[in-house]
Amino acid sequence: MNFNVVNIIDLLKSVGEKEVRSALQEFECERNSEIEIFLKNNAIDFTKRKISVTHLILDDNGQIVAYFTLTHKPSNISSLSLSKSAIKTLSRYAILDRDSNSFNISAFLIAQFGKNSAYNGSRNISGNKLMDFCFEILESVQKQVGGGIAFLECEDKKQLLNFYQNENNRFRIFGERFSESEGKKYIQLLRFF
Numbered sequence: 001m002n003f004n005v006v007n008i009i010d011l012l013k014s015v016g017e018k019e020v021r022s023a024l025q026e027f028e029c030e031r032n033s034e035i036e037i038f039l040k041n042n043a044i045d046f047t048k049r050k051i052s053v054t055h056l057i058l059d060d061n062g063q064i065v066a067y068f069t070l071t072h073k074p075s076n077i078s079s080l081s082l083s084k085s086a087i088k089t090l091s092r093y094a095i096l097d098r099d100s101n102s103f104n105i106s107a108f109l110i111a112q113f114g115k116n117s118a119y120n121g122s123r124n125i126s127g128n129k130l131m132d133f134c135f136e137i138l139e140s141v142q143k144q145v146g147g148g149i150a151f152l153e154c155e156d157k158k159q160l161l162n163f164y165q166n167e168n169n170r171f172r173i174f175g176e177r178f179s180e181s182e183g184k185k186y187i188q189l190l191r192f193f
Helices: 008-015 017-024 033-041 043-048 084-090 127-145 158-164
Strands: 004-007 053-058 064-078 102-115 149-155 172-179 184-192
Touching (some): 004 008, 004 127, 008 043, 008 053, 017 043, 033 043, 033 102, 043 064, 053 127, 064 127, 064 172, 084 184, 102 127
Parallel strands (some): 102 149
Antiparallel strands (some): 004 053, 053 064, 064 102, 149 184, 172 184
């Protein structure tokens, strides 16, 4: 099975917003309704407003297998949460604020990331392959504009943390955030590339 990564901007130009909205309604994510809701309700608007850009993974028949959404965002990373080698690498991209003992960075954010559970062949694409597609885009952008850090947040679940920190994906924990409105703790992870 071949997969194609399609920028939603290109799809909107080629088939129109009505068709894209209709196709997005077929997406389901049993494990995380937030991923499904974002794609169906926000992906097009966020792309049009240049807040973030969604990339769809399509099969040979044009069905949505998975997607990820990327943006660029500032973040604050405490140097206390990092190893000496991570601090050395991070100092190539940011300057330490000695008053707060933290780095203020501008980095690529993987804002959404998920597979379509309604797609029969979703097992044909691994999460690692989806992440590889994501980093192909990020490395292309990096080549044009610079940068070298990607980060994301995920729920504090062992399975998710194991996936993001595995040998293929190589993310490292740098902090956590608690969402009062959702009543959830999110783990913040970064990766140098």
